[in-house]
Amino acid sequence: MCNVFSLKEIFSSVGMRIAIKKVYEILNEKRLVFMTIQLKEELKTLDQKHFLHPTTSIEQQQTQGPAAIFIEGNGIYLKDIEGNIYIDGMSSLWNVNIGHGRKEIAEVAKEQISTLAFSSCFASFSNEPAIRLATKIASLTPGDLNTVFFTSGGSESNDTAIKLARHYWLLKGQPERQKIISRTHSYHGVAMGATSATGLQAFRDFTNSHAPDFHYVYSESVRNLRETIEALGPETVAAFISEPVQGAGGVNIPQKDYFKEVRKICDEYGILFIADEVITGFGRTGKFFGMEHYGVVPDMMSFAKGVSSGYVQLGGVAISETIHQDLCELSKGTLMHGYTYSGHALACQVGLKNIEILEQENLVENAANMGDAMLEGFRALQEKYSFIGRVRTLGLLGAIELVKSRETGELFETALSPIFVQETMKRGLILRTVTYDQDTVVFSPPLILSRVELDEMLRILDETFEHIRKTIVEKNI
Ligand code: PMP
Numbered sequence: 198m199c200n201v202f203s204l205k206e207i208f209s210s211v212g213m214r215i216a217i218k219k220v221y222e223i224l225n226e227k228r229l230v231f232m233t234i235q236l237k238e239e240l241k242t243l244d245q246k247h248f249l250h251p252t253t254s255i256e257q258q259q260t261q262g263p264a265a266i267f268i269e270g271n272g273i274y275l276k277d278i279e280g281n282i283y284i285d286g287m288s289s290l291w292n293v294n295i296g297h298g299r300k301e302i303a304e305v306a307k308e309q310i311s312t313l314a315f316s317s318c319f320a321s322f323s324n325e326p327a328i329r330l331a332t333k334i335a336s337l338t339p340g341d342l343n344t345v346f347f348t349s350g351g352s353e354s355n356d357t358a359i360k361l362a363r364h365y366w367l368l369k370g371q372p373e374r375q376k377i378i379s380r381t382h383s384y385h386g387v388a389m390g391a392t393s394a395t396g397l398q399a400f401r402d403f404t405n406s407h408a409p410d411f412h413y414v415y416s417e418s419v420r421n422l423r424e425t426i427e428a429l430g431p432e433t434v435a436a437f438i439s440e441p442v443q444g445a446g447g448v449n450i451p452q453k454d455y456f457k458e459v460r461k462i463c464d465e466y467g468i469l470f471i472a473d474e475v476i477t478g479f480g481r482t483g484k485f486f487g488m489e490h491y492g493v494v495p496d497m498m499s500f501a502k503g504v505s506s507g508y509v510q511l512g513g514v515a516i517s518e519t520i521h522q523d524l525c526e527l528s529k530g531t532l533m534h535g536y537t538y539s540g541h542a543l544a545c546q547v548g549l550k551n552i553e554i555l556e557q558e559n560l561v562e563n564a565a566n567m568g569d570a571m572l573e574g575f576r577a578l579q580e581k582y583s584f585i586g587r588v589r590t591l592g593l594l595g596a597i598e599l600v601k602s603r604e605t606g607e608l609f610e611t612a613l614s615p616i617f618v619q620e621t622m623k624r625g626l627i628l629r630t631v632t633y634d635q636d637t638v639v640f641s642p643p644l645i646l647s648r649v650e651l652d653e654m655l656r657i658l659d660e661t662f663e664h665i666r667k668t669i670v671e672k673n674i
Contacts, residue, residue: 269297272296273297273646283626302550318535326546331345338515339486342517345515351473351475353386362471363375379412386475394438399633438472439456441487441491447637475500480560483592494517560644568595570648570651574658596631596637613670618638626654
């Protein structure tokens with residue numbers, strides 16, 4: 198007798214229920230994929246029409262749309278709208294030192310916003326987070342850098358340092374000291390003063406009208422610094438500004454004695470020394486501040502990025518007690534420099550929590566240890582691939598140079614590093630390149646990086662180098 202099931206019986210059978218559930222799941226997944234594609238297309242079109250991106254090829258954005266639209270961050274990882282997960286090998290813009298998605302920061306921010314998000318710090322108004330953060334930073338900075346002016350980022354910090362230096366000389370009765378000297382390959386930001394101090398020519402060529410009184414010395418030449426000061430007239434030089442390790446210029450780590458020599462020359466000619474610690478500050482190099490590697494105390498130190506790990510916009514300048522004392526004695530009337538957000542209560546409270554995390558989790562020490570391990574990893578890759586030139590790290594700031602010939606340092610006709618980082622991105626690792634006079638891949642992973650995560654980074658690098666060797670280098674493209 199043939200067995201005829203009623204519909205009710207069919208749908209109530211366990212096997213059938215599972216099958217139907219599966220069909221629903223697949224349909225749902227397809228619907229989600231479809232919705233994601235639709236959303237991505239919509240955002241791409243809106244991005245192209247309405248969002249003028251910072252430091253971006255407009256041509257590339259207009260033809261291809263955003264390279265990724267991120268929706269989530271967790272630890273060293275970022276997730277894009279399509280669900281792809283990447284290691285954020287640059288801490289985004291050298292800044293997310295404590296990693297993404299920290300709930301402790303979210304809680305502190307929520308609390309501060311509900312209590313006091315913002316109030317003015319002009320005309321000597323104040324707030325507790327700003328006072329506490331200034332005090333905390335004073336306790337961390339080397340030497341007598343004990344007073345802090347707050348900004349919202351690195352460019353504002355460097356403009357502030359430059360203006361404070363010039364103002365200082367006005368107060369000291371040396372108004373002719375206006376000139377600022379910086380180094381080739383340096384990057385100090387994009388505000389008018391910061392752009393003018395930037396030694397990477399391409400940033401200055403963005404416009405053809407430049408601020409006066411900025412001068413550049415060959416990157417690591419102490420002799421050139423002295424000659425330049427002599428040629429300009431020492432009595433006309435207000436300050437020398439330098440990153441402890443140049444970031445955007447290629448992670449250039451100076452010789453051990455370089456800054457000692459710089460300090461000596463500055464002292465000899467009475468010139469202020471400004472350290473731009475925007476990248477190197479707050480643990481990046483395995484010490485709290487980059488200058489600590491060189492045993493030198495600058496007169497001013499600009500900072501940003503790692504002070505809040507990018508959770509809010511924050512920066513500042515720490516000035517020496519000597520400068521502060523002079524300001525206190527000589528300044529009459531109002532200090533005519535201040536940003537609306539100088540001493541922003543929310544930003545400062547987040548900064549405090551960020552520093553607490555750096556300290557409690559020993560992230561500065563971790564940066565030093567992982568930086569050493571990263572260098573070992575780079576050296577192993579260097580042994581394996583002949584087109585890797587010099588490699589270097591200082592803490593979790595690193596670089597791998599790509600060269601056609603190690604012996605002569607000759608570069609490939611077409612830079613390899615941009616192709617390389619596209620390929621690492623396909624494999625789940627975001628990196629960045631420097632191609633001004635070089636062909637370099639740079640690294641700046643979050644300071645929370647674990648050994649397992651570092652190994653995963655190195656594995657992706659190895660796989661990508663192998664791919665580049667086979668598809669480009671061996672084919673002599
Ligand atoms: N100085 C240095 C050393 C930097 O690396 C940067 C930013 N990459 C800046 C200043 C400028 O900072 P911001 O982009 O926050 O203005």
